[in-house]
Amino acid sequence: MTAEPLTATDTSISAKLYERAQRSLPGGVSRNTVLRSPHPLYVDHASGCRVTDVEGVEHIDFANNMASLIHGHALPAIVEVVGEQLVRGSAFTLATEIEIAYAEHLVARSPNFDQIRFVNSGTEAVMGAVKAARAFTGRPKIAKVEGAYHGLYDFAEVSQTSNPTNWGDSGRPQSVPVAYGTPPAVLEQVVVIPFNDPDTAVEILDEHRGEIACILIDPMPHRVGLVPADPEYIERLHTWATTDGALFVLDEVITFRTEYGGLQARYDVPTDLSALGKIIGGGFPVGAIAGRREVMEVMNPLADTVRFPHSGTFSANPITMTAGLTAMKLYDRASVERLNALTIRLVEGIRGVIAETGATACVSGTGSMFRVHMKASPPRNHRDALQTPAEAAALRVVLDHLFDEGFMMINTCSGTLSTPMTDTEIDALVTAMRTALVRAQDV
Numbered sequence: 248m249t250a251e252p253l254t255a256t257d258t259s260i261s262a263k264l265y266e267r268a269q270r271s272l273p274g275g276v277s278r279n280t281v282l283r284s285p286h287p288l289y290v291d292h293a294s295g296c297r298v299t300d301v302e303g304v305e306h307i308d309f310a311n312n313m314a315s316l317i318h319g320h321a322l323p324a325i326v327e328v329v330g331e332q333l334v335r336g337s338a339f340t341l342a343t344e345i346e347i348a349y350a351e352h353l354v355a356r357s358p359n360f361d362q363i364r365f366v367n368s369g370t371e372a373v374m375g376a377v378k379a380a381r382a383f384t385g386r387p388k389i390a391k392v393e394g395a396y397h398g399l400y401d402f403a404e405v406s407q408t409s410n411p412t413n414w415g416d417s418g419r420p421q422s423v424p425v426a427y428g429t430p431p432a433v434l435e436q437v438v439v440i441p442f443n444d445p446d447t448a449v450e451i452l453d454e455h456r457g458e459i460a461c462i463l464i465d466p467m468p469h470r471v472g473l474v475p476a477d478p479e480y481i482e483r484l485h486t487w488a489t490t491d492g493a494l495f496v497l498d499e500v501i502t503f504r505t506e507y508g509g510l511q512a513r514y515d516v517p518t519d520l521s522a523l524g525k526i527i528g529g530g531f532p533v534g535a536i537a538g539r540r541e542v543m544e545v546m547n548p549l550a551d552t553v554r555f556p557h558s559g560t561f562s563a564n565p566i567t568m569t570a571g572l573t574a575m576k577l578y579d580r581a582s583v584e585r586l587n588a589l590t591i592r593l594v595e596g597i598r599g600v601i602a603e604t605g606a607t608a609c610v611s612g613t614g615s616m617f618r619v620h621m622k623a624s625p626p627r628n629h630r631d632a633l634q635t636p637a638e639a640a641a642l643r644v645v646l647d648h649l650f651d652e653g654f655m656m657i658n659t660c661s662g663t664l665s666t667p668m669t670d671t672e673i674d675a676l677v678t679a680m681r682t683a684l685v686r687a688q689d690v
């Protein structure tokens with residue numbers, strides 16, 4: 248996204264802050280996701296599912312800091328325990344009991360988790376899982392889905408932004424770098440497979456037998472269209488991995504919110520490792536690598552051979568652990584079910600207004616996540632997800648209208664729900680979506 252130059256007429260506080268920010272931050276931001284035209288909005292405070300910007304305007308928050316807040320903002324129970332921990336200290340070169348309690352809680356949420364290691368971001372969790380898989384198998388390569396976002400690790404980001412000029416044949420997608428200067432060796436070690444096409448994926452994987460450390464899969468990749476992986480796809484990839492001696496690694500950094508034990512609970516296959524992040528931090532930076540004891544053992548510093556030495560200055564800091572444990576205890580089975588049911592109400596509502604307005608649009612997603620596409624049906628893979636200029640223009644109109652009506656969305660027109668939401672916010676979004684879709688038809 249590009250920011251337009253500020254106009255002299257924009258005298259808002261946010262505009263002034265952005266002008267100042269551009270002097271010391273590249274592009275005026277610390278993360279590209281907050282950029283919007285003509286300038287980012289700056290927050291004053293937030294509570295529950297409502298965010299108030301520095302102009303005093305209130306927004307209903309369906310972005311939830313990029314899907315990372317499950318209870319919205321400033322949940323009193325989290326504020327209280329974090330406040331108590333803050334006065335006792337925020338980081339020590341010593342272990343804390345709270346990290347054990349939180350490890351026990353998360354491990355109990357999935358039969359696929361025997362042990363867990365905390366880190367500080369989803370990027371680090373994915374990187375740690377990949378390195379653990381390499382250490383366990385002694386193999387260098389990884390396989391990943393074309394278009395899937397897994398954070399910033401060189402290997403995991405390959406082909407995330409590939410496009411028609413460089414993605415090659417659909418039967419053999421090219422390994423395409425994201426960042427300039429990515430070493431060619433990185434590209435050689437990443438096998439790119441198409442989403443939800445088990446035959447082609449297995450054909451490609453067969454060409455790398457005995458070389459792949461892990462298949463890394465996000466079971467509902469947001470950038471690829473926020474469509475859940477077909478059970479057959481997951482099963483075929485898992486079978487291939489186990490037969491070949493590779494590990495099956497799920498990136499559940501976003502999707503863990505879907506079920507009490509993550510989206511993997513809906514599939515009939517065990518996983519070797521999972522990367523977690525976002526909601527498990529209770530509003531603070533976090534990541535985690537969870538998985539089978541035998542695999543997690545590569546990080547055991549007491550082993551005769553430590554195959555993957557693993558550390559992190561702020562890993563398992565007591566602030567994140569306290570907030571995370573409180574948040575996840577409150578996100579119990581009943582809470583997951585309630586939020587998923589609320590999301591069904593929203594998705595059905597949006598489908599209703601799509602039908603009513605005759606707009607060319609559709610909704611994908613599952614659990615407490617949804618994405619609106621200006622396409623007749625949800626994309627099947629990364630190539631299908633590419634927007635035409637007309638689709639992109641229509642989506643811009645929808646997003647701008649929703650924003651003007653007071654709704655914060657992720658800029659792909661995706662959203663996530665938070666537990667403070669009720670029918671009121673859901674029905675309000677459906678109403679705003681109706682006008683947005685009508686407007687988009689005039690583009």
Ligand SMILES: Cc1ncc(COP(=O)(O)O)c(C=O)c1O
Pocket residue numbers: 313367368369370371373396397398399465469498499500501524525533
């Ligand atoms: C599926 C997935 N994996 C990994 C990441 C990286 O997480 P983080 O931004 O915490 O590094 C993200 C972030 O959006 C993600 O969506």
